[in-house]
Amino acid sequence: MKNNELDDLLHEKFKTLSTSTHEHSIVASVMQRLDTSTQRKAAVGGINREWTLVLGLLFGLGAGMPAFIDLTQWLPSLSGPGGVELPQFAVREWIGSTINSIKTSLSVHGWAAVLASLVTITLLLVPALED
């Protein structure tokens, strides 16, 4: 059997499925459910999903930027006389000192920026991705 003959056959056989009708209607049940439980979900500020994603990323990055700038302050603490180089001590100590550096060098403004960034990303991106 040729490929297009098989396609025609499949289209024809599936017509019985796609065009069959049902005696019992579900309109009443659907409308009852709308009356009782549902609120219309508004489009996010009247903009579509792609723009929401782009704006979410821009806001997220924008808010996160001061935090990033703050974080760069602890980088020189790792550098030796010849500039930035890998620490010579054990990895665990290095992680500990890194966390301490972040704690001490990130200002209140920096932490606020990190929080703002996370909240913005959550509020804008998550609903958009759910759609």
Added chain:
Amino acid sequence: MKAIASKVSHNPIQALSDQADAVRWAQDAQCVEKARSEASAESHLAFAQLVERYQDYLRNMLFGLCRNQDLADELAQETFVTAWQKLDTLQEAVKFQGWIKQLAYRQFLHHQRHQKVVSAHLQHTRETANAELEIQEPDWQRLLKPCNELERELLVLLFGFEFTYAEISSLRGIPLGTVKSHVRRAKSKIAKMLEESS
């Protein structure tokens, strides 16, 4: 435009079908606009018209996918409720049909994922579906016998409900080439079965 017009005039049946589609989409768009309106009674009435118009289509499609009429009806209801909630996010009202059939397929996929977690329920549903198949087995179901679950699903969407390969690939989250090769494999299984039976 001229090219389209000449194409249409050479194929009168196609032209009539296109005209009917255009009229239906325009009616859909009117209903969608009314359903979006603030006036509750009018908006409910308009949405009820859309449900009336598409209930058979969605129930058939979902039955083709899950092969259990009760489950298909439940999923169709869920789809309409979701459509109501998200109606304001529909960009072009004339594309209501394409939009709602995608919502229905998403609803089916969501249910399928949930089924994988609740394995006992899955077993029960499969048994019910199999029982239904034995009672009434139309031609399209007989044709799909040699295919596996995924192949059946893809053929129902492609040949029954005019999804494109690209739409399926995007909604299912599998590469376009993989969708095509599954369909090719399914078709060769069916061709083989038909040759053997004749």
